Amino acid sequence: MRRVIGGRQFDFARRVAVMAIVNRTPDSFHDRGRTFALEHALTAVRAAAEQGADWIDIGGVPFAPGPEVTPAEELDRVLPVVEAARELAVVSVDTYRPEVARAVIAAGAGVINDTSGLRDPAMADAVAGTDATLVITHSLAAPRTLHPSPHYDDVTKEVCAFLEQRLRVALDRGVRPEQIVLDPGHDLNKNTLHSLELTRRLDEVCALGYPTLAAISNKDFIGETLDRPQSERLAGTLAATVFCVLRGARVVRVHDVRAAVDAVRMTEAMLGWREPAYTRHNL
Structure with a gap:
């Protein structure tokens, strides 16, 4: 579970990487184009790094239908x-196009996040x-x-079978095991009951034996479970994030970086993986 990703070391046996989301799309799922303009995207990148993001995931095309x-x-x-x-951080690019992957790896991306x-x-x-990972x-x-x-x-068995089959494709084509991270795809062609299960x-x-990414931030399974609109799903997102870490996730993909970093680091400390930033109380 020790990896070098984007030139940085990660021990996924004892640490969780927080992946921030910066979308240069006018029709993105959550931010609705807030970081589409280049200057806004660059501001978001700097803010994510300052708030403790380990990875920054950059998207140019949403998964959902659109132009x-x-x-x-x-x-x-x-x-x-x-x-x-x-x-500033490990750079991930959310793309399903090989030609885009080649270009961004050459430009310094350490992760290709292939939602397809x-x-x-x-x-x-x-x-x-x-x-690249x-x-x-x-x-x-x-x-x-x-x-x-x-x-x-059986959604979980079928997701695992799919991932195992695609793993074989990757390995047969020369991708090394230490380059692979798996994502079960919460809400991607799944309803709320599927994502909860x-x-x-x-x-x-x-x-399956590979670091697992949980991309659950502000998703509809949280909104439908709590009856909350997009703008009011932070508490549900943090609860789901901690739950996923306790179930084994080692990368979490989030919109609200500072809150997610605090939730993840506190979880690591309670698991005995991380020392407090300082200790003064009752000493």
């Missing part, structure tokens, strides 16, 4: 942010032979594609 974004447009959106962020789950196996080719995510449909009313007989049994995903 066409060409590979050239995607690169125009993400490359300047990659170049600005690479000295290697739907294009050439993504594995783009990562193989580099030092590949996040393999479960989803039933391709990005930008509707998939209403998804059905599973997957969270409850996240340890089964972690048992």
Whole structure:
């Protein structure tokens, strides 16, 4: 569980990486274009690093359906942010396009976050032979594609089977085991009951033997469970984040960086993995 990612060391046996989200998209799931303008994206990158983010995940195309974004447009959106962020934290790029992956790795990205789950196996080719980490995510449909009313007989078993199959694709194409992180894909082609079940049994995903990423921040399964709109899901997100860490997640993808960092670091301390910043009370 010891990894070097983006030139930084991580011991996932005793630490959890907090991944901040910076989207250069006008139609992003949560921030609705707040960081679409380059200057706003760069400000968000600096703020995330100052607030303790270990990784910064940069997206140029949302997973959900929307207007066409060409590979050239995607690169125009993400490359300047990659170049600005690479000295501040591990840079991740959320993309399903191999040509984009190659370009951002060359620019200094340490992680490719493929929410398509290697739907294009050439993504594995783009990562193989580099030092980049590949996040393999479960989803039933391709990005930008509707998939209403998804059905599973056993969502956790089916997600694990999918991830194992895509793992074999990556390894067969030369991606090293130490380059791989798995993401069960909360809410991606899943309803709220599916995501809750997957969270409850996240340890089964972690048992596949690779660091597991939980991308649960402000998602609809939290909103529907608590009857909260997008702007009021922080408490639910923090509860889900801590629960996922206790179930084995070692990377958490979040919008509200400072609050998530505090929740994760406090969890690490209670597990005996981290010393307090200082001790003065009753001494």
